[in-house]
Amino acid sequence: MSIHAVQTGGQDRVTKRQSWDNWAGNLHSSPIEIFRPTTEDEIVALVQQAANRGLRIKAFGAKHSFSGIAISDDYILDLTSYDQIVEVDSVNGYVTVQSGKKLSHLSEELFTYGFAMEDMGDIAYQSIAGAISTGTHGTGATFGCIPTQVHSMRIITADGSVLNCSKDENQDIFHSARVSLGALGILSTITLKCETAFNLHAVEKPIALDEVMTNLDDFVDSNEHFEFFWQPNMQNAFTKQNNRTTRPEEPLTDWENFKNDVLIGDFIANNLVKVDRIAPPLSRFIRRNLPVTYREDYVDRSYRVFTSERKVKFVEMEYFIPRAAAKDAMERYRTFLQQTGIVPSMSIEMRFTAADDIPLSMSTDRETCSFAIHLRTHERYQQYFEGFETLMREFDGRPHWGKMHFQTKDTLMHLYPQWEQFQVVRKKLDPDGRFTNAYLNRVLGQIE
Numbered sequence: 001m002s003i004h005a006v007q008t009g010g011q012d013r014v015t016k017r018q019s020w021d022n023w024a025g026n027l028h029s030s031p032i033e034i035f036r037p038t039t040e041d042e043i044v045a046l047v048q049q050a051a052n053r054g055l056r057i058k059a060f061g062a063k064h065s066f067s068g069i070a071i072s073d074d075y076i077l078d079l080t081s082y083d084q085i086v087e088v089d090s091v092n093g094y095v096t097v098q099s100g101k102k103l104s105h106l107s108e109e110l111f112t113y114g115f116a117m118e119d120m121g122d123i124a125y126q127s128i129a130g131a132i133s134t135g136t137h138g139t140g141a142t143f144g145c146i147p148t149q150v151h152s153m154r155i156i157t158a159d160g161s162v163l164n165c166s167k168d169e170n171q172d173i174f175h176s177a178r179v180s181l182g183a184l185g186i187l188s189t190i191t192l193k194c195e196t197a198f199n200l201h202a203v204e205k206p207i208a209l210d211e212v213m214t215n216l217d218d219f220v221d222s223n224e225h226f227e228f229f230w231q232p233n234m235q236n237a238f239t240k241q242n243n244r245t246t247r248p249e250e251p252l253t254d255w256e257n258f259k260n261d262v263l264i265g266d267f268i269a270n271n272l273v274k275v276d277r278i279a280p281p282l283s284r285f286i287r288r289n290l291p292v293t294y295r296e297d298y299v300d301r302s303y304r305v306f307t308s309e310r311k312v313k314f315v316e317m318e319y320f321i322p323r324a325a326a327k328d329a330m331e332r333y334r335t336f337l338q339q340t341g342i343v344p345s346m347s348i349e350m351r352f353t354a355a356d357d358i359p360l361s362m363s364t365d366r367e368t369c370s371f372a373i374h375l376r377t378h379e380r381y382q383q384y385f386e387g388f389e390t391l392m393r394e395f396d397g398r399p400h401w402g403k404m405h406f407q408t409k410d411t412l413m414h415l416y417p418q419w420e421q422f423q424v425v426r427k428k429l430d431p432d433g434r435f436t437n438a439y440l441n442r443v444l445g446q447i448e
């Protein structure tokens with residue numbers, strides 16, 4: 001831990017810096033102080049304190065972003081204890097929750113009230129505010145990203161004032177704040193429009209990648225939620241087809257869940273490259289047999305089907321391209337691997353999302369295919385990720401704000417038709433850059 005002098009009202013106070021790492025372990029910072037508020041008043045007081053001391057302040061939810069979006073060298077708010085359900089409107093399905101609530105806890109509690117989120121991403125470790133701030137998404141051509149589920153919010157702005165926003169109140173702010181990158185203020189409470197709790201019928205099975213790509217539109221349109229993973233060098237993709245059902249739960253056993261999510265999906269599939277090097281015959285056996293034996297058909301609560309455990313630590317880049325470009329992009333990706341000789345250790349993932357109208361949403365204005373690549377933390381990613389990014393830019397790809405990418409304001413602004421609208425709100429709510437950091441300065445520019 002390093003020692004730093006902090007300017008406080010003309011006097012130097014010597015403070016021990018704290019240590020902050022993200023989940024993947026690829027980012028580190030040494031903030032002056034990490035606070036763990038439990039009430040809105042405490043958050044307001046901390047924002048005001050930061051302002052009085054001329055410091056920057058950022059909140060984090062679960063540190064599950066791979067980009068530097070949540071980093072601060074000044075004040076950090078750890079909102080993991082600001083996590084209560086505040087109000088449930090059973091008639092309209094509006095549920096108001098404190099912003100640090102983890103999706104795993106939220107979805108379990110929602111079910112006890114008879115509600116559910118209409119769609120979720122692959123995991124439920126994130127906080128609701130973190131998921132909203134980066135435009136986190138699941139899959140389903142008729143489903144928007146998680147921020148489209150937001151009905152209203154309370155935001156603490158740079159001078160410590162608290163404002164409500166929704167489609168009816170402070171509409172311009174609401175419009176931009178649903179995917180805010182943490183740049184507009186601290187989200188205090190969030191009201192979600194929930195669905196009546198539902199079960200999903202899940203069919204998870206291997207299908208030849210060529211067949212998936214040939215019939216991609218059929219798979220995407222005939223399922224509410226379709227996605228697939230593909231480990232380069234394998235013939236088959238792992239497909240997931242999830243659809244609402246009125247059938248009662250027939251869940252997988254704990255062992256089956258562990259075997260599918262952790263042992264096969266996470267550990268074996270993502271370590272095959274190592275096995276290639278150490279024991280080629282074993283690798284050939286796994287590649288031949290793994291994809292044909294993995295097949296599941298079950299019914300479970302929505303959130304248990306949408307999300308999985310992730311034990312292997314990795315880093316990720318994810319690009320959002322027009323849905324119509326998905327097949328071309330896959331072709332180009334396979335050629336790119338052949339040409340460079342890169343054999344990634346981890347699989348790719350393709351998902352689909354409906355268009356929305358949120359200024360900085362990766363799906364703004366267009367139906368989207370998201371194409372994600374992964375490598376284990378500490379593997380060399382530069383050549384692979386840069387090459388992939390170059391490829392995705394040919395398709396006007398937009399990077400996930402919470403994942404790795406190398407773009408800047410200059411290369412990003414033309415991809416978002418309402419870019420200026422967001423900047424106007426940012427300047428209005430945070431004129432002095434209280435909530436900015438190096439990452440935001442890079443991707444959004446300095447506040448002018």
Ligand SMILES: Cc1cc2nc3c(=O)[nH]c(=O)nc-3n(C[C@H](O)[C@H](O)[C@H](O)COP(=O)(O)OP(=O)(O)OC[C@H]3O[C@@H](n4cnc5c(N)ncnc54)[C@H](O)[C@@H]3O)c2cc1C
Nearest residue numbers: 061062063064065121122126127130133136137182187402
């Ligand atoms: C294993 C894994 C799986 C993932 N799967 C998916 C997936 O399926 N789909 C997908 O789209 N993404 C996925 N992601 C990315 C992840 O959803 C996003 O990075 C998300 O933002 C992480 O949420 P968090 O709570 O950890 O937020 P953090 O990383 O802690 O913060 C993200 C941003 O939100 C801001 N923030 C947090 N709380 C507040 C608040 N109260 N007020 C204002 N700003 C706030 C932070 O300052 C920062 O800017 C995955 C990441 C990992 C590590």
